[in-house]
Structures are given as C-alpha cells and as structure tokens.
Amino acid sequence: MVYNIHPINLFRALSLSLELSNGGLSHHHWRTAMISSRIGRSMNMMESQHEILVYTALLHDLGAASSWDERVKLRTFEVEDTIYDHAEVGYRLLKDSPILGVLAVYIRHHHDFYDGSSPSGLMGSEIPLISRIINVADRLDVLIDEEKYILGQKGSILSRLESLGGIYFDPEVIAALQTCSQQESFWLDLADTTYAQRFFDNVNQYGYTRFNVDDILDIAEIFAKIIDQTSSFTGAHSRNVAMISSFLAGLEGYSEEECKAIQIAGLLHDLGKLAVPKQLLEKTEKLVPREFDIIKQHAYYTYRILEQIDEFEVIAEWAAYHHETLDGRGYPFRMQEDRLKMGSRIVAVADIFAALTEDRSYRSLLSPSEVKKIMYSMVRHNKIDKKIVKNLFKNLDCVNHLVQTKIHT
Missing domain, CATH: 1.10.3210.10 (Hypothetical protein af1432)
Structure with missing residues (x-):
C-alpha cells in the first residue's frame, strides 16, 4: 500500500494539530x-x-x-x-x-x-x-x-x-x-488569514512523495505519543486502540496492509484531543454540558486535520468517527448506520474497550465482567456493532496479550 502525498499537505496537517485550543486556532x-x-x-x-x-x-x-x-x-x-x-x-x-x-x-x-x-x-x-x-x-x-x-x-x-x-x-x-x-x-x-493557503500552494511545487504504510505508521506513532501525554490517564491509550483495531480488522478478513492502515487510524483517532485542556481530561467530577461540548470537538478536529492529507479519506473516517453510533446519535457528525464503514465501527469498539479497561480520573478500574456488561448494553441500544463486540470477547485473551505486550515494548 503506497500513499502519494504532497509532503507540504502532510506537514501542514500535522502542524495544524499543534495549533489546537478550545479557543480556536493560532496558526x-x-x-x-x-x-x-x-x-x-x-x-x-x-x-x-x-x-x-x-x-x-x-x-x-x-x-x-x-x-x-x-x-x-x-x-x-x-x-x-x-x-x-x-x-x-x-x-x-x-x-x-x-x-x-x-x-x-x-x-x-x-x-x-x-x-x-x-x-x-x-x-x-x-x-x-x-x-x-x-x-x-x-x-x-x-x-x-x-x-x-x-x-x-x-x-x-x-x-x-x-x-x-x-x-x-x-x-x-x-x-x-x-x-x-x-x-x-x-x-x-x-x-x-487567507494567505496561508496560497503559501502552501506555492510550496506544493516540490510535488508528491511516495510513502508506504510503514512510513505513515512511524509518523503516527510519534503523534500518538504526544496525544497520550496530554493526560496521565492515557499513557498508552492511542497505541492500545491501534493494536486492538488492527487485531479486530484481521478477524474481519482485512489484509496485512489494511490492518496497518487501521492501526494508523487508531493511533491518530484522538489527534483532536490536543484541543482539550488537561484539567477537563483529568476532571474527577461529572462534566457539565459546556465542558462536554469542548470534549466533543476533538473528533471533529481529528477529521478536519486528517482529511487534508492526500489519499487519507478512508483513514480520516476510520479515525474520526469513533464516537459516531449506529443509532445516529453519536458525535460530531451524527452519522447514520449506513454511513459507518466497518473500519469506523472497529475503531469505535476498540476505543470503548480500551477506555473501559484503563484507569480514569472519574472512576476506579472496572472488572472484565463490568466491561463486558457495559459493551453488550451498548450493543442492545444499537450504539456499536454486535459482531465486532462478539469477536472481541471471543478473543479476549489474545487482545489482552497484545495490549500487555505493547505496553512493555
């Protein structure tokens, strides 16, 4: 799998993630x-x-x-x-x-x-x-x-x-x-504020560069480290989501290259969280509506950043739709079930499982039975894909082994 990317589009997009704040973009x-x-x-x-x-x-x-x-x-x-x-x-x-x-x-x-x-x-x-x-x-x-x-x-x-x-x-x-x-x-x-686009268009004269999937994985790993450092409770979250997503994609018949692509989506799914203040990410009390609105913007920014990179249309969707739900009540795009590709559904399940099995500021660590109960409740309420959830718990030992291996490497 090869991505033909204008390097300036890649660097511009990654740079945009560094400008995020809950007050807008500084540029x-x-x-x-x-x-x-x-x-x-x-x-x-x-x-x-x-x-x-x-x-x-x-x-x-x-x-x-x-x-x-x-x-x-x-x-x-x-x-x-x-x-x-x-x-x-x-x-x-x-x-x-x-x-x-x-x-x-x-x-x-x-x-x-x-x-x-x-x-x-x-x-x-x-x-x-x-x-x-x-x-x-x-x-x-x-x-x-x-x-x-x-x-x-x-x-x-x-x-x-x-x-x-x-x-x-x-x-x-x-x-x-x-x-x-x-x-x-x-x-x-x-x-x-409109000149930047002309500047980047001029730099585009350097043309396309061919990046293979491992090149993009390398870059995604770097940004996943930055994303996960935004909170003491998410030290390996993006990498956990990436590994679980890749494993679940393999169970769905995805090729090795496609599994790496969904791994990239998992690594970058929370890229927009650089717009969320640490005090909100680590708040111990329930978020008030205004605070939750700030949290919601992270998936939006993930999409808007990744869509700027050439040939990243599918990865952008897989990464950014992780809070969309099958009943159409997710955020930030309120996607209906028929618009949610399998890759997006996989990352959503992986994200929920990883979050539920990690320490959080607002709750104590959940037991495996509690995690399973919560996720199957979400299946019954048409939030997440039943087949993917069944595959996850059918292969729970393998999933846990992957996560533990990643943590210690």
Missing part, C-alpha cells in the same frame, strides 16, 4: 513557516534546504504540544531557561524516525542563543542555519499583537529583534529579515 507554526521561508529566500538558501526549513518550522514546537502550560509560556517573548525543554523533547520524539528524523537537530537548537549562552554551548555558525532562522521567525511572530494593525507594529518589532542581534539572534539572519520585511506585503500576508 503560530504556519506564520513561523511563512516568515522563515521569506528569510531563507532572502539569504539565497538552496532549494533542498529551504524545503527542510519550511517543514521544520511547521513542527518546531512539537515538544510542547501535550502541555498547555508550555504552549502558553512560549507565546511570551521574554525567554526563560526552561524554554529549551520543549526543543529537547521535540528532538527526542523525532531523532529515530526514518521520515521525520531529518528535522530533529534543527528543532533541538531552534532557541539556541547566538552568543553561545544556551545549554547546548553552540554559538554562532555552530548553530544550524535552519535553527537560527526559525528562532528569529518564531520570536517575530510572538511579538505580533493581533489586536493592532500590522503595519503599525513593524517598526517596534524590528527594533526589538535588531537590539538582540549578536546575542539571541544571528546578525546575518536579522539583516536578511530587514531586507525582506521592507515589503509591506511581508507583513500584510501575516495578517491575512
């Missing part, structure tokens, strides 16, 4: 990528390096995605020693990846000070150029006040960055920024 990574691209062009960067620059900028704060406190802190211009923590986490998440590993070192050093005072000890040109550019672009975006007219801010923003040239920032990168930012369009593009 910090997108704007950082646009600024970085302009600076790179001004410095006559080689095309191959420019491509890596854009991809790295789109994922540069990957290491902070699972921590709302960290994400808020990074929106402040004045940096603290702890600003390097998320860069190191991002590096560790990516360094062993065959696909995304090329970005790891650049992410690791994207907050290094030019004068060598950072923990890495690197200074000047020892810091990768891509990292030096992203550092300036990132801090520029943080300085933008969205409540004020953009052209009225350019002088103060440039002065602030220029004052730190040779200390925080590479003077050559600052000089390149001064050149490209003379155009009013540089600033207006950052304020224009």
Whole structure:
C-alpha cells in the first residue's frame, strides 16, 4: 500500500494539530513557516534546504504540544531557561524516525542563543542555519499583537529583534529579515488569514512523495505519543486502540496492509484531543454540558486535520468517527448506520474497550465482567456493532496479550 502525498499537505496537517485550543486556532507554526521561508529566500538558501526549513518550522514546537502550560509560556517573548525543554523533547520524539528524523537537530537548537549562552554551548555558525532562522521567525511572530494593525507594529518589532542581534539572534539572519520585511506585503500576508493557503500552494511545487504504510505508521506513532501525554490517564491509550483495531480488522478478513492502515487510524483517532485542556481530561467530577461540548470537538478536529492529507479519506473516517453510533446519535457528525464503514465501527469498539479497561480520573478500574456488561448494553441500544463486540470477547485473551505486550515494548 503506497500513499502519494504532497509532503507540504502532510506537514501542514500535522502542524495544524499543534495549533489546537478550545479557543480556536493560532496558526503560530504556519506564520513561523511563512516568515522563515521569506528569510531563507532572502539569504539565497538552496532549494533542498529551504524545503527542510519550511517543514521544520511547521513542527518546531512539537515538544510542547501535550502541555498547555508550555504552549502558553512560549507565546511570551521574554525567554526563560526552561524554554529549551520543549526543543529537547521535540528532538527526542523525532531523532529515530526514518521520515521525520531529518528535522530533529534543527528543532533541538531552534532557541539556541547566538552568543553561545544556551545549554547546548553552540554559538554562532555552530548553530544550524535552519535553527537560527526559525528562532528569529518564531520570536517575530510572538511579538505580533493581533489586536493592532500590522503595519503599525513593524517598526517596534524590528527594533526589538535588531537590539538582540549578536546575542539571541544571528546578525546575518536579522539583516536578511530587514531586507525582506521592507515589503509591506511581508507583513500584510501575516495578517491575512487567507494567505496561508496560497503559501502552501506555492510550496506544493516540490510535488508528491511516495510513502508506504510503514512510513505513515512511524509518523503516527510519534503523534500518538504526544496525544497520550496530554493526560496521565492515557499513557498508552492511542497505541492500545491501534493494536486492538488492527487485531479486530484481521478477524474481519482485512489484509496485512489494511490492518496497518487501521492501526494508523487508531493511533491518530484522538489527534483532536490536543484541543482539550488537561484539567477537563483529568476532571474527577461529572462534566457539565459546556465542558462536554469542548470534549466533543476533538473528533471533529481529528477529521478536519486528517482529511487534508492526500489519499487519507478512508483513514480520516476510520479515525474520526469513533464516537459516531449506529443509532445516529453519536458525535460530531451524527452519522447514520449506513454511513459507518466497518473500519469506523472497529475503531469505535476498540476505543470503548480500551477506555473501559484503563484507569480514569472519574472512576476506579472496572472488572472484565463490568466491561463486558457495559459493551453488550451498548450493543442492545444499537450504539456499536454486535459482531465486532462478539469477536472481541471471543478473543479476549489474545487482545489482552497484545495490549500487555505493547505496553512493555
């Protein structure tokens, strides 16, 4: 199974997941990528390096995605020693990846000070150029006040960055920024919410890349780790859902490649949970309606993010419809039974089983008999597929073994 994907569509979608909040999307990574691209062009960067620059900028704060406190802190211009923590986490998440590993070192050093005072000890040109550019672009975006007219801010923003040239920032990168930012369009593009699409369309010139299913699995595993770190109660949830889904798909006659595809869906099914504050995910009391509405958006965002990736239409449905029910009363799309493919039904059953067999903040651990009782009650009320549930409990020992093996590997 091969996926023909424009890399920019893949990176744009993954980047969008890093921008999620219950208040909307910030597009910090997108704007950082646009600024970085302009600076790179001004410095006559080689095309191959420019491509890596854009991809790295789109994922540069990957290491902070699972921590709302960290994400808020990074929106402040004045940096603290702890600003390097998320860069190191991002590096560790990516360094062993065959696909995304090329970005790891650049992410690791994207907050290094030019004068060598950072923990890495690197200074000047020892810091990768891509990292030096992203550092300036990132801090520029943080300085933008969205409540004020953009052209009225350019002088103060440039002065602030220029004052730190040779200390925080590479003077050559600052000089390149001064050149490209003379155009009013540089600033207006950052304020224009419609411009991002044109930017990505231009980057699409790099064309398609052929990813096999194992390439996508590798990327999905990285994001599953980030998703599951959003709560202390979901340390292996996405991976559990993925393994159970793949196993159940095999029982339904899916091929090995199709089982891997549904494993990808399981790994990414909660991608939209990056929009949900940790205090809601770990709340011990019953959620009030407004809080539950915030929770509901996660499946919607999972779909809207994954549908942007070329040839991901089926995976997007399998992943995002895990809270849809056969009676049409699920969320967020209220899908009727005839619209729910077998893959979506499998992920839904796997998600429910995994959630019921894991610790949760709002209840104690359930016994196997309690789990079975709850799931068969859902079958009787036409919520989930009876055949899949029967297969699950018929092969319960195998399912439990798979989960335990995954936890300890």
